Amino acid sequence: MRMTSSTIRTRWSPKPDTATPQHRRAAKAAAAIAAGALALSLSACGSSDDGSGGSTGDTDDTTNNVTLPKLDGTSLEVAAVWSGTEQANFKKVLQEFEKRTGAKVTFVPAQDPIINFIGSKVAGGQPPDIAMLPQPGAIKQAVDKGWAKELGSEAVKELGENYSQGWQDIGKVSGKPYGVYYKAANKSLIWYNNQVFENAGASEPETWPDLLNTAQTVFDSGVTPFSVGGAEGWTLTDWFENVYLSQAGPEKYDQLAKHEIKWTDPSVKDALTTLAQVWGKPDWIAGGANGALQTDFPASVTQVFTGGDQPKAAMVAAGDFAQVNIPSSMKIGTDAKVFPFPAVGDNGPVVSGGDAAVILQDSKGSQALATWLASPDAASIQAKLGGYLSPNKNVPNSDYPNAVQQKIAKALIDAGDDFRFDMSDQAPQAFGGTPGKGEWKTLQDFLKNPKDIAGTQAKLEAEAAAAYGN
Numbered sequence: 328m329r330m331t332s333s334t335i336r337t338r339w340s341p342k343p344d345t346a347t348p349q350h351r352r353a354a355k356a357a358a359a360i361a362a363g364a365l366a367l368s369l370s371a372c373g374s375s376d377d378g379s380g381g382s383t384g385d386t387d388d389t390t391n392n393v394t395l396p397k398l399d400g401t402s403l404e405v406a407a408v409w410s411g412t413e414q415a416n417f418k419k420v421l422q423e424f425e426k427r428t429g430a431k432v433t434f435v436p437a438q439d440p441i442i443n444f445i446g447s448k449v450a451g452g453q454p455p456d457i458a459m460l461p462q463p464g465a466i467k468q469a470v471d472k473g474w475a476k477e478l479g480s481e482a483v484k485e486l487g488e489n490y491s492q493g494w495q496d497i498g499k500v501s502g503k504p505y506g507v508y509y510k511a512a513n514k515s516l517i518w519y520n521n522q523v524f525e526n527a528g529a530s531e532p533e534t535w536p537d538l539l540n541t542a543q544t545v546f547d548s549g550v551t552p553f554s555v556g557g558a559e560g561w562t563l564t565d566w567f568e569n570v571y572l573s574q575a576g577p578e579k580y581d582q583l584a585k586h587e588i589k590w591t592d593p594s595v596k597d598a599l600t601t602l603a604q605v606w607g608k609p610d611w612i613a614g615g616a617n618g619a620l621q622t623d624f625p626a627s628v629t630q631v632f633t634g635g636d637q638p639k640a641a642m643v644a645a646g647d648f649a650q651v652n653i654p655s656s657m658k659i660g661t662d663a664k665v666f667p668f669p670a671v672g673d674n675g676p677v678v679s680g681g682d683a684a685v686i687l688q689d690s691k692g693s694q695a696l697a698t699w700l701a702s703p704d705a706a707s708i709q710a711k712l713g714g715y716l717s718p719n720k721n722v723p724n725s726d727y728p729n730a731v732q733q734k735i736a737k738a739l740i741d742a743g744d745d746f747r748f749d750m751s752d753q754a755p756q757a758f759g760g761t762p763g764k765g766e767w768k769t770l771q772d773f774l775k776n777p778k779d780i781a782g783t784q785a786k787l788e789a790e791a792a793a794a795y796g797n
Contacts, residue, residue, distance in 0.1 A: 391427075392721075393485060393702035399429035401692040406435040406445065407459035407682070411625075412651045416712040423708055424699045430692055440761050442468055445687065449474055456693040459682045460506065462752035462760050463497050466685055470500040476689040478504040478697055485701035493744035494718045498683050506683030507701045510709075511718040512646040513735050514565050514678040514749060515668040518653070519642035520631050522662065523550050527641075531666040535570075538669045539604060542611055545641045552611045554640035556627030557619035557774050560767020564751040564759070566644055567770060568678050571598040572747055573671040584750045586795040590787035596780055601671055603777035613640040616775045628652035632663055644668065646680070647735045651714030660731045677742060680749040681718060710736075758794035765790050 409417055414434065421432040435455050437444040442465045448454045454474065460466050469475040478486075483504050486495050490508070498506030517538075524530070527548035532538040542552035556562040572580045575594040582588045583595070609615040613630060614622065622630070628649045630639040643649065650659060657663045667675050684700045686693045699705050706717035710726040720740050727733045739746075751759035751766055758765035766787060773783045 401430040403432045404455035405457045406437045406455040408437045420708045454687040456688045461682045466506045475505045476686040479694040482697040489719045489721045508681045508683045509700045510682040511716045512680040514646040515676045518665045521664045522636045523641040532669045535671040551613045551640045554613045554627045554643040555619040556624040558623045563770035568750045569668045569676040572676040584753045591784045599780045607777040625652045632657045677746045679746045755794040
């Protein structure tokens with residue numbers, strides 16, 4: 328499952344403000360995340376499910392806030408890389424669209440990177456009607472190649488009513504609307520096994536030095552501190568982006584995201600040096616570097632929450648979407664807890680990601696489906712099922728199935744436009760989103776050899792320059 332996966336990007340060019348107001352905006356959003364953390368130490372009392380990543384919430388009780396046409400006899404295809412529970416839950420959203428319109432919608436499982444998958448479908452003359460693209464860079468690529476079709480007035484109307492300007496703008500290319508950000512991710516979280524922390528006498532850290540102290544405390548208790556899903560390079564870019572945003576600040580982050588500064592910049596050296604304080608301690612990572620590089624994202628979460636009070640690791644840096652991989656036997660908010668990614672610099676990071684619906688075959692049916700996905704009705708269905716976060720501000724917070732997820736969702740909405748989109752998702756696909764290439768592969772190599780900071784910077788810059796064309 329490619330999580331976007333979950334920092335927001337493409338909408339902003341760096342603002343002419345000084346770094347001080349930018350830090351204030353980041354601090355405001357960080358405060359929202361921190362406020363959400365207040366309930367992260369509490370049990371999910373009053374939740375509508377058993378506290379697990381999935382939910383038995385009733386999705387039949389849906390409101391009707393969006394007008395859709397009758398589409399009897401219409402067949403549509405939607406492609407996404409989602410699998411497992413995530414795919415199953417999204418299909419329930421599509422089923423409600425079928426019920427309301429009479430259309431037939433088929434989910435098409437796609438391979439990662441999805442832009443390559445779409446390219447092969449276009450070349451074969453059979454593109455899906457809509458693709459869920461996890462990267463602003465992928466949206467731009469689809470537009471540049473002439474694959475993506477502009478959103479119609481009804482979808483744009485839904486976006487205007489339900490989304491902050493920031494979320495609307497990251498779906499645009501050259502000022503024109505192409506993407507409906509149906510799914511969001513809060514990527515500035517660390518999930519942990521509460522029993523391990525209690526046994527070790529460890530507490531939730533607020534700063535990077537605190538995190539290192541907590542990791543040592545957990546290690547001294549006999550449990551490996553961190554699980555890392557290094558088999559999927561995007562998990563490593565998430566680590567880097569959280570450290571870099573907090574340490575270098577939002578202005579530098581925006582510049583690096585656009586390759587306006589080089590990866591050989593001293594700020595990148597500082598971030599890699601900080602990362603090496605964790606990655607450079609093989610005993611702190613489940614299976615060491617080699618084990619991490621053979622661990623996919625779902626397993627990196629699961630192994631923190633299985634094995635009783637002796638799991639393979641105590642904590643995992645992962646977005647809100649990690650909930651779908653937490654075993655149902657572990658109650659979220661009681662057994663499985665979460666804290667904001669600790670501040671490395673003055674402020675904690677607020678990094679987001681998301682998946683946007685992009686029309687590839689323009690028709691009445693595909694425009695209606697994009698409009699549906701921009702509505703609170705669609706997002707509410709999946710919100711009730713758990714393991715999902717919507718940037719749609721009109722989704723009732725009570726629709727999220729437990730107190731932890733309600734706080735995470737509220738923090739995202741309260742942040743408004745004060746966030747940064749995942750940096751690698753803003754990059755050209757060849758650099759920021761292709762397995763075995765670019766930033767993903769270079770950070771995997773760095774995980775194996777975290778002493779080679781200069782070599783890592785040089786390789787990152789060479790590949791970035793080739794991908795960005797500058």
